[in-house]
Amino acid sequence: MIGVGAMGEPMAANLLKKGFAVTVMKSRRPGVADRLQALGATIAPTPAETAAGCDVVILILPTSREVESVLFGSGGVAGKAAPGMLVVDCTTGNPPDTESICARLRQKKIGFVAAGMTRGVAGAKQGKLAFFIGGDAADVEKAKTVLQAMGDTFIQFGSAAQAHTAKVISNVLSYATVALVNDALMLGAKGGLDLKTLYQALMEGAPSKALEAFGSRIVAGEYEPPRVTVDHACDDLVLSQGLAAGAVAPVFMLGTAQELYRLASAGGHGGRDISMISAFWRTGGKA
Numbered sequence: 001m002i003g004v005g006a007m008g009e010p011m012a013a014n015l016l017k018k019g020f021a022v023t024v025m026k027s028r029r030p031g032v033a034d035r036l037q038a039l040g041a042t043i044a045p046t047p048a049e050t051a052a053g054c055d056v057v058i059l060i061l062p063t064s065r066e067v068e069s070v071l072f073g074s075g076g077v078a079g080k081a082a083p084g085m086l087v088v089d090c091t092t093g094n095p096p097d098t099e100s101i102c103a104r105l106r107q108k109k110i111g112f113v114a115a116g117m118t119r120g121v122a123g124a125k126q127g128k129l130a131f132f133i134g135g136d137a138a139d140v141e142k143a144k145t146v147l148q149a150m151g152d153t154f155i156q157f158g159s160a161a162q163a164h165t166a167k168v169i170s171n172v173l174s175y176a177t178v179a180l181v182n183d184a185l186m187l188g189a190k191g192g193l194d195l196k197t198l199y200q201a202l203m204e205g206a207p208s209k210a211l212e213a214f215g216s217r218i219v220a221g222e223y224e225p226p227r228v229t230v231d232h233a234c235d236d237l238v239l240s241q242g243l244a245a246g247a248v249a250p251v252f253m254l255g256t257a258q259e260l261y262r263l264a265s266a267g268g269h270g271g272r273d274i275s276m277i278s279a280f281w282r283t284g285g286k287a
Helices: 008-017 032-039 047-051 064-072 095-107 120-126 137-147 160-190 195-205 209-220 230-247 252-269 274-282
Strands: 023-025 042-044 056-059 086-089 111-118 129-134 151-157
Touching: 008 032, 008 120, 023 047, 032 042, 056 064, 056 137, 064 095, 086 095, 086 137, 095 111, 095 160, 095 230, 111 120, 111 137, 111 160, 120 129, 129 137, 129 160, 137 151, 151 160, 160 195, 160 209, 160 230, 160 252, 160 274, 195 209, 209 274, 230 252, 230 274, 252 274
Parallel strands: 023 042, 056 086, 086 111, 129 151
Antiparallel strands: 111 129
16 A cells, blocks of 8 residues: 555555555654554555555555656556556546556556545544445456455446546535535624524535535634645646536536635645635635
8 A cells, every 4th residue: 555644544454454464655644654563564665665566556645646656656666566466546536647547557467446535534444435436347346355445335437537537526526515615604604693503504404515524614613633625625626627628518616616725725725624715704805
């Protein structure tokens, strides 16, 4: 496993608990290597050494840029990978890049499955992630034997690029809904409503995952620690705009949400939780 961050660490822990032999690439996050090593993981310093001798390599990285670097860069996985190895990419990848990566790995007889995931850190810890999965049928079945140790729901698409497309759409739908939740709560605040009472009413009358997960943060004005950062939302919304441009599809609401998060990022809030957009109306337009 390469990418043992907030999601990757509990995923690796679940693999180890289910009896898999796991090698992880050393993380920059303090304490991660020690904790996983205590559970039985082997720690390796480079992508190639992490993947050496492994049947399946799981990637959980920020963007497709890091995926390409880890696979094809100096000391990358593909340089010394044996034919028949399978790469399972849990990154929210850019679909056109995913197609290119698949083609390059296929030339080396390395399989590739996209497996974008949802349900967040809580789902990762509980081993109940949902995966948007796509790739060649045999590769998908092989990937499931591993992913079932970390999740319980598999929604299958026809190709890896399609699976990553679905994941991008899922992400940006959530971010745009958070922006709408923010608008709704702002209206309530400006109308003199008690926000806690309004939140309870909305959870009964117009419930959503975004309202549940981020609405309470907006109500409280407490945004830390971040669940999803503003910059992460910006990156995924850029991907969605690329998909829209390629399909000549108008995406009015996503474009508006993108500008809101861009404004927050430009104000120096890129590393904060997306719920902090409520600071714009709390402070008269100054985040």
